[in-house]
Amino acid sequence: MDVRKDSERTSIKNRTTVERKSDREVVVTRTFHAPAHIVFEAWTTPELFKQWWVPKSMGMILRSCEMDVRVGGRYRLEFEPDAMAFFGTYLEVTPHSRLVWTNDEGGEGGSVTTVTFEEKDGKTLLVLHELHPSKEALDAAGTGAADALVETFEQLDELLVTLDASVGRP
């Protein structure tokens, strides 16, 4: 990759970091330029959540999204085209600062996700922690989820922009 281009992108974009804390744990962080209550709202309001959870490059559509955001409440996400579903239960709900939920689609003893929202100077540091039942489960989760993110979609997007720009030219 072009180094200059990469550093330019870093200066514009907020950084997402990923760290494998142990064989069973992975931690993702990112800072958002908004107070915690706004970021929290985007995680806990189905209409808002639907707008960002499945980026276009994943090549999937989040068909439905139900969230009963309270301790013991359940959530369910259903995808198109393959009718895949993610579901589980909220274990902890602390407004504007902490969410913990189970991921039960893989059966009993699935992974547990903890998200914390830490506000400082009007910005929010978001820390997402996933604890998986085994190293194999974490390996598979990362590979499976990320495989869905097909790079060719990005390339196709670029191609379409190029095509669009050239259409109508003499």
Next chain:
Amino acid sequence: MVQFSGARLDASFAALSDATRRGILERLGIADASITDLAEKFHMTLTGMKKHVGVLEQAGLVTTEKVGRVRTCKLGLRRLEEEAAWIERYRQLWDARFDELDKVVEELKQKENVDGRKKRQ
């Protein structure tokens, strides 16, 4: 950007702090070897060599595979590369997701600013 956990780096440096273990890595850089080969080469007992290989394995610097009664050791650099690739793929997923979240958050923020102004007026 790849980030390795502090714990793993500690394990790597601890593993590399021993001259014998550095020697084992050099030896495995030339060719894979069994624990028995390594023990002979470094004039050690099998138990002693197993301990050293265990430390290297924990740090991800060496991988071992048992075929029949022989445990073969090889450099684990590939495992580190695989881990780096795994992390990068995972990061890309979350990065794409959070870019979208950024847009939603930005909209909410602007909406709140407008509403706030209306209330004050």
